Amino acid sequence: MMGRSPNRLSILSFTCFSLLFRSILTVGFDHLVDQLEDQETVALRTTPDNLQMRQGSPFKIALFADLHFGENAWTNWGPRQDVNSIKVMSTVLDEETPDFVIYLGDVITANNIPIANASLYWDQAISPTRARGIPWASIFGNHDDAPFVWPMEWFSAAGIPQLCCPAVNLSYSGKEGCSFKGTQRVELIKNEIKLNLLSYSKNGPKDLWPSISNYFLQVSSSDDPKSPVVFLYFLDSGGGSYPEVISSAQAEWFRQKSQEINPDLRVPEVIFWHIPTKAYKKVAPWFGIHKPCVGSINKESVAAQEAEMGIMELLVKRPSVKAVFVGHNHGLDWCCPYRKLWLCYARHTGYGGYGSWPRGARILEITQQPFSLRSWIRMEDGLVHSEVVLS
Template sequence: MYILHTAHLPLHSYFDVESMFSPQELLNPYPHKPRVTYKNGRFKLSVFSDLHYGEAEDLSWGPEQDRNSDTVMRAILKIDPPDYVVINGDLITGENTFRENSTLYMDRLLTPLINANIPFSSTYGNHDNRPNISHLAEMEREVKLAPLSYSRRAPPGVGGIGGEANYWVPVYADKSARSPCLVLWFFDSRGGYTSGPNSTALPDWVDESVAPWIQQESAAMDSAWGSATETGRQALVFAHIPPSTMRKLQQSLNSSKEPGLNADQLGSGSTQGSNNPTSVGKELAWWYAVRDYIKNIHATVHGHAHGNEWCARDPSTSIILCFNKHTGYGGYSSPDWGHGVRTFDFKLGEESAHTYIRMQNGSTHAEVVLDKQYGI
């Protein structure tokens, strides 16, 4: 029996409908949305990260930051229009907003994407889980507002409390392709606090329940579309808080081979499971499932550390891990860091990915090709 994903029913409703649909059609989480496709053999994806709307909304400098964030989003979309956008966490500084207007900031930050008619999806960060806001509330507002939002809720029992945003998005070579050539995976690293009056701290790692779900989904993809190893189906992985292995990578970073701003020293609270000694290694179930079941990963992509932009290969898994670029004017920063996005440019049939940092003023830097030789 194949799995029919639907956008209008709870995720992973199961039906025996093999006589009605081909296996490829059955494994489709977005039957009522346009296919995400390459354009003339190219697929450009830009990552907006750490926008932090709503910070200090009752002071003059908070709204000014939001206006500047509006400007950088519009500028990037005009200078270097992508085919797809990922918003990789900390959309809103939830601790500074009021319950009655928290999700309304979603209306503002999504407006440039809606006006540009660009498909997109989100992960959510530790500042998106607060007493007056939650990942789920932001997602529900996003999906309601934006027809081209591909964010969706994980099935019941996957992700833990405050970690509802675990899902994947298929990307096809063209509208008629029977199976995708690229899969975008999104994982919820949680963090922050539960919503409501009796708020408590949330774990800051991808929940262990996500690991068997990855195995299940990967098996379903192989069954419907053929083995990723044999077909060459590629992957790109997103989670807001970086895994703890990035702390080790930073210690041996070679700026000539692994370029990009490296101004944010990773320490306590900067990677998954690092808030206290009892949570160390808690993300490993997820991380090992990514390693073991998601094949042909171009990179895993993370935010949270606003002053970092580099990509480095983890020698223990051979996976390349990348930081985004701090996009928003909210959140901590430094005048010399600037604001922009990380962009990925894929060419159909190539196993490598070209990636670079695009700044608000249109300049680019830290351009590298992520291939089998990168970081070796």
């Protein structure tokens, strides 16, 4: 769900698309490119399933939702939003010092990116986390592999600006400089994993294709890496190159995997995807946010998946499932109880995308003995609000 540029005529001021990339110098992108090129020479590890808590400390996760990098990429407005998004993430990371980051979908606005490999923008989006040495995982939203949509102003008298696309010898450029064909999920996740030793993202089972980011991670005890404290499940809620649904096949994958790794329901489970299910509509507060819901903005209706195909029925039957976290709706940041679990929104983090509400990020804090899941929202100005206990 993207926004509109307030500066539609700025296209006339651009003689070459490569000026976009120069604007990223303000956040040290040249250094980032050097890092990417250096990493190709490093022996790449197989992405593990295990994260381990630090001795005597809770495990803290920052959720970055709806960054929308690359939006209106041919204007001077778009790159400025990307720089602003990096500032928001940097503030949150420096204030909270999380142990882990989750990119909760719509990392990029692929339908605005006229180059062959949108991983260039994906790399920009994860750069603040990588620069601080913090591991992360990502899932896909509906804009991450959406096909390029031709801007109407390109058909004006001024015509299409000269496009100086990335050199083909760069690791993220692809075989073609400009193709307008977009970058599919499988390529985006492949490039992230290939070039980043700190990435815990996964392709997921091949038989669930075109759904890609379906996997789980275990957060283990500080005393024993084999002793799970919580399981984190990631599901691809569609959009872009396939319908906005969590399919029955994905629901069955979750059923089998959760039964395999947590058969006695002893270990708490937390779930992440991008587009809310229809269950979010059932609990959505009216006219503000009232108890038992907790949050600060309730400015639009829930934009749910196209259909419910079984995932919520499975979740509500598992008392081990404590909460579900989504993005997608930029004007919502509430958490509301649903049956015996919580349905939560993150907070719109990126300056790309629609809406003028202040940006921020939802924080999760997991403690081990006794287990608890606590959450709050850290804003771009450093303030904290909407603290809630979810377990």
